[in-house]
Amino acid sequence: MTAVQTAPPAAPETARQVAHRRWRRSRGILIVLLALVIIGVVLAALRPKVRAEYLDPDSPGQQGARALVEITRQHGTPVTVARSVSAAAGAVNSNPDTLLVIARSERLTSTDLATLRALPGDRLLLEPSGDALEALAPGVETDGVTSGTISPACPLPAAADAGSIDLIGGQVYRAPAGATQCYLGDGRPSLVQLPVGGANVTVIGSGGPFTNERLTDAGDAALGMNLLGSRSNVVWLLPAPPPPGAGGQKSFTELVPFGVKLAVLQAVIAVVLVALWRARRLGPVVVEPLPVVVRSAEAVEGRARLYRSRGAGDRAAMALRAGALERLTALLGMPKSAASDPAMANEIVAGIAAHTGEPQAAIGAALYGPPPMDDAELVRLSGYLDELERQVRSS
Amino acid sequence: MALTGRTGLLALLGAAVMVIVPSWWTLLAVNALVVALVAADLALAGNVRALGLHRSGDTNVRLGEEASVSLIVENPGTRRLRAEVRDAWPPSAGATPRSATLSVPPGERRRVDMRLVPTRRGDRRAVSVTIRSYGPLRLAARQLSRRAPWTVRVLPAFPSRRHLPAKLSRLRELTGQHVALIRGQGTEFDSLREYVDGDDVRSIDWRATARRSDVVVRTWRPERDRRIYLVLDTGRTAAGRVGDIPRLDCSMDAALLLGALASRAGDRVDLLAYDRQVRARVEGSTRTNLLPAMVRAMAPLEPELIEADAAGMVSTLLARVRQRCLVVLLTDLNAAAMEEGLLPLLPQLTAKHLVMVAAVSDPRVTEMATARGDASAVYDAAAAERARADRSRVTAELRKYGVEVVDAPPEDIAPALADAYLSLKAAGRL
Structure with a gap:
């Protein structure tokens, strides 16, 4: 033998070793869990905060748009606030010379968008969703995000007059030919104006400049007022969040991306592999024929249970009396045969009475009397026999 | 894979x-x-x-x-x-x-x-x-x-080996320092010595006294080279557990102590394990290798769940031993098994051999016999009394045939059996 391996230590592990072993075994899982938590926290922190009040024309909060609306009203353009598509449609239809401002368009369903498309008049889309863009400004597509303060650099008066604004984090677009493009960052516009069916549709990639918080920055207020004041009337549509379940024409499986489906399939394969790993035993189960376990007193216990279930007080009393008689005759110094000899009964009873002082009749009834009527009597009989034995023994 | x-x-x-x-x-x-x-x-x-x-x-x-x-x-x-x-x-x-x-x-x-x-x-x-x-x-x-x-x-664990030194010192008293003055069946002439006050006058050797001026007595010692046949019953009664160990294991322990003691006393010890056939046999071992041989023979023994065949066992025994010996039967005093099996055959055995029956009693029965309090406890006690009565009846039957009976709880069976052997030896009855 070239080398000897001393297989696992014979000494039992200490608590410290056990703790160390468990730590080593589980640290991989713990590290993965910790990484997941950190990634989650970072993602949550990076996610843009869209509050409920965002671009709400009635909200005085930082993210609201009440300042812009109030200033516009003071400058003589009435602003109607619509909280639903039907209200907005009603307001627009009553006065076709209206600019319809659509904020939070991600809350609109496809039916809503169809309704809006049929309305006359100009539209201003603030940070439109992909669906809204497709329905209301056909040809315009999102093309990434912008950053930094950008100057208008376009012939649109509303923008040119306002000057450069901060559109950080806003969307930029790819516009069709014939559209007016403003605020170009890397050649892609943040503001697009294009004619759709005889009306002007203006798309701006960020609603940030029109919030109360930022309205006083750079040319934000000017741009807002220029855009809103282009018509005699303004309807500001801030759709209420649709009730849960509304507009869900797509099933869950249609919404799940293909890659995720494949990943789930691959995860199933991984689970099968893990199951194969766990299912494979290190060698067969060892079977061992074991000896039967028969308790020696089982027969005696069984007999006791039989006595009880049949209420065999007579048999039980007979056994108890025989045992007591045998011990009593031995204590009285009588021959062994006396215990089972009926002829000796009187002599035995007299002998016991002499030692205990109990009445002979009681002793006779206990040792040779009729069998007990019920269990209570049997218990009393056994107690009395014990008492006799104890007295004879101690005398 | x-x-x-x-x-x-x-x-x-x-x-x-x-x-x-x-x-x-x-x-x-x-x-x-x-x-x-x-x-x-x-x-x-x-x-x-x-x-x-x-x-x-x-x-x-x-x-x-x-x-x-x-x-x-x-x-x-x-x-x-x-x-x-x-x-x-x-x-x-x-x-x-x-x-x-x-x-x-x-x-x-x-x-x-x-x-x-x-x-x-x-x-x-x-x-x-x-x-x-x-x-x-x-x-x-x-x-x-x-x-x-x-x-x-x-x-087998042989836990009763701790009793061996005490039993050996009793044995030495019997054989060495303490010589018997009574002549019995199992004694042999040891030596002549001077008479001292208290010696039995019947043991005076007149012929030797006549040759010398002093009174000389003969002394006797327990005979050596007797034969002891240990018989382990491996039938169904051996399977019952007393406490947590099978009755067979208690019997083995007792047999090992007796074997160790008897071989030191100069007796020949043989072992037979039997239920319906011979399960193990140790015969003709020398004094030094008796114990290892017994232990090895006993190790694989398991109780069989069948009724032991007493007739077969007696005939096997009679066929194997010609000279008179002490047959120690380690079994249980089960009334049914004894009355059907061994009792009718005892005369055949006792005619030629000295028979000793060693049985392990169950402390649980003793515990049940003292149970009192409510009806179920009293019924337990009654059943236990009945079992004890059966056992003492069997014991009495056996004694009638001249059989020595050792009936003791598991922790006492080995020393009790050794004591019984020593008293037989002291009395020269082997």
Whole structure:
């Protein structure tokens, strides 16, 4: 033998070793869990905060748009606030010379968008969703995000007059030919104006400049007022969040991306592999024929249970009396045969009475009397026999 | 073949790839890669079939003590063996560790030490050795179960050996310093010595006295070289557990103490275990190897759940022993078994031999007999009284035939039997 391996230590592990072993075994899982938590926290922190009040024309909060609306009203353009598509449609239809401002368009369903498309008049889309863009400004597509303060650099008066604004984090677009493009960052516009069916549709990639918080920055207020004041009337549509379940024409499986489906399939394969790993035993189960376990007193216990279930007080009393008689005759110094000899009964009873002082009749009834009527009597009989034995023994 | 957790993890990493490059081709490629890596790992794993397995270590261990058995794994191949090895033993062998990790370079050997703490008497055989040989990537392993036979015989514990010194000193009193002055059947002439006050006048040797001026007495000592035949009943009554150990084990313990004592006393001891056939036999052992021979013969004995054949046992005994001997029958005083089996045959035995019956009584019955309080306890007591009455009736029957009966609870049976033997010897009745 070239080398000897001393297989696992014979000494039992200490608590410290056990703790160390468990730590080593589980640290991989713990590290993965910790990484997941950190990634989650970072993602949550990076996610843009869209509050409920965002671009709400009635909200005085930082993210609201009440300042812009109030200033516009003071400058003589009435602003109607619509909280639903039907209200907005009603307001627009009553006065076709209206600019319809659509904020939070991600809350609109496809039916809503169809309704809006049929309305006359100009539209201003603030940070439109992909669906809204497709329905209301056909040809315009999102093309990434912008950053930094950008100057208008376009012939649109509303923008040119306002000057450069901060559109950080806003969307930029790819516009069709014939559209007016403003605020170009890397050649892609943040503001697009294009004619759709005889009306002007203006798309701006960020609603940030029109919030109360930022309205006083750079040319934000000017741009807002220029855009809103282009018509005699303004309807500001801030759709209420649709009730849960509304507009869900797509099933869950249609919404799940293909890659995720494949990943789930691959995860199933991984689970099968893990199951194969766990299912494979290190060698067969060892079977061992074991000896039967028969308790020696089982027969005696069984007999006791039989006595009880049949209420065999007579048999039980007979056994108890025989045992007591045998011990009593031995204590009285009588021959062994006396215990089972009926002829000796009187002599035995007299002998016991002499030692205990109990009445002979009681002793006779206990040792040779009729069998007990019920269990209570049997218990009393056994107690009395014990008492006799104890007295004879101690005398 | 066996996989490891790493294969599952690898496949799970593939799930992340699916999200990044969603395509059926990706799925195919990832799983093909997993299969290829597993196949490569299997191909590169150390060869299990060619391994040499050798054993060494203890072959006997007393119940309750620890044995060590080594498994030597020899790698004659050209690749290093990285393996998990499980040496499988039956559960009652109490083998640890369950498995060991080995790394055996080509052409070398490694040893796995197993500790066995058996929980039961008898032969414990190693079942199989399972070797899981991992590939270098530890993605998959070749696995094979091989035979590497080894048997450890678990001998009876013999706890009553602590009584042996006390019994031996009593024996010395009988044989040495304390010589008997009474001539009996089992005594032989020892020596002549001067008469001292108190000696029995009947033992005066007048012929020797006449030759000398003093009065001389003859002394006798217990006869040596008597024969003792221990008979273990391995039938159904031996299977009953008294406390937590089978009655057979208590009987074995008593037989071992008596055997040790009698062999020191210069008597010849033989052993027979019988139910319906001869289960074990030890005959003609010398004084020094009697105890090991008895222990080895007893180790694999298990009680059979059949009624013992008393007639067969008596005829076997009578056929084997011609000269007068002490037959010690270790059984139970079960009324039914005794009355049907042994009692009618006793005259055949007692005609020629001295018979002693040793039985282990159950403390549980004694406990039940004293139970009082409610009806069920009293019924228990009644049943126990009935059992005791049966037992004492059988005892009385046996004594009528001149049979010595030793009936004691398990912890007392061995010394009680030894005492009975010593008193027989002292009385010269052997």
